[in-house]
Amino acid sequence: METVVDLDAALFEGLCRMGDTTLVLGHRVSEWCGHAPVLEEDIALANMALDLIGQTQLWLGLAGDVEGKGRDADALAFRRDAWEFRNLLLAERPNGDFGQTLMRQFLFDAWHQPMLKALEGSKDARIAEIAAKAGREVAYHLERSADLVIRLGDGTEESHKRMQAALDTLWPYTGEMMMADDVDRTLAEAGVMAAPDSIRPTWEALVAEVLGEAKLKAPEGAYMHKGGKQGTHSEHLGHMLATMQWLQRAYPDAKW
Template identity: 70%
Template structure:
């Protein structure tokens, strides 16, 4: 899949899909806990997080449809694209695993999300800045909750600590993709729309490192990163299964309204 950028609108569309697809896929993942969380309070909290992420998706993909100008709204972009057209970060696609892995994944994403949205508040595109302003309020709560849970489980029992250490080791190789820039990112930087992803890594490591220290977990040293989701070159094998569940109704009854 080529990542060549032919115009500013093409790059902006790609950027908006990256934001919306990541929140869409993660929102779907988190929603899988509905009715299955360890306790009722966590069930409700996870459901609310999923709803926030899906709401953000509607804003990002809705704007993407406007920028594209081909008559596709947020629903069409979410439900009528195939896997190779998605731009979700690989971190959002990985299976939930146990409760600890789910919250570790949420924390690693929330930490990046909060920093990135903070930069987007100063975007040269007011539409992007407005979405970031709304989303950042929700994500600040997401980060507070996921960080607190990582600390509680990491610094909890011997078993919970071991599970969180395993979760971190499994998920860390997916983090680096969030900071890998390409032609789309370069175009967004030049236009003042979004920051250079690489410029956020130091702040991210400091934030994550501080929380992991409280959780008695060590910040991994390796920087190896799985890549390919944000530019559509290579997704995990899990994305197809997610889309099969998420899109089947629209695919079975195309154009149907209720």
């Protein structure tokens, strides 16, 4: 890992971390389109996927500007390979059942919302602006996912069992959201992006509150996976990108 990080290079990395995470999660959520358990949830999930992909356009658009090599959001989204992606590992976890999708969403939203709140205070006006816009959408995502986790966790025997299983499976991917590396520290010191570890107290309090109400128990002392932010991904990302990118790969620059 580099120890001395140029601010613009760090900013490009930091913006890709935000944009790739919303892109990968947005694509994952969109995989439910037409498959959700009921029509109402289908539309709700599709709305959320579109929110996330809209945010991706802003984050990756800015990343392309900062990089200054003529790559726009589409080029970054569709012309990079898995090892160039900087998304959190949590975002690329497969959808699993509906409970797993919801749990992933909640664990992420509980981080995303306070992170955007912190980014609203960025010294870089472009970042503050994107964070403010995205924050309004994510406030609703969090309200919805927290509510559903409580309902299903404290629901029937079957729904409780599934939510607990989802929590056990996903928990080891939560730590990465709050781990800071040199890039994060460079950005935090410059006041342009909040340090991931500064989000931990808010995240922990929120998650503890909701899991308590949902009668779910977080695993203790679980090993935490990391590497997504540095480009080391699970096998799942490649498969997802193959689906997501095939059109631009097969027909470069194809337009509607």
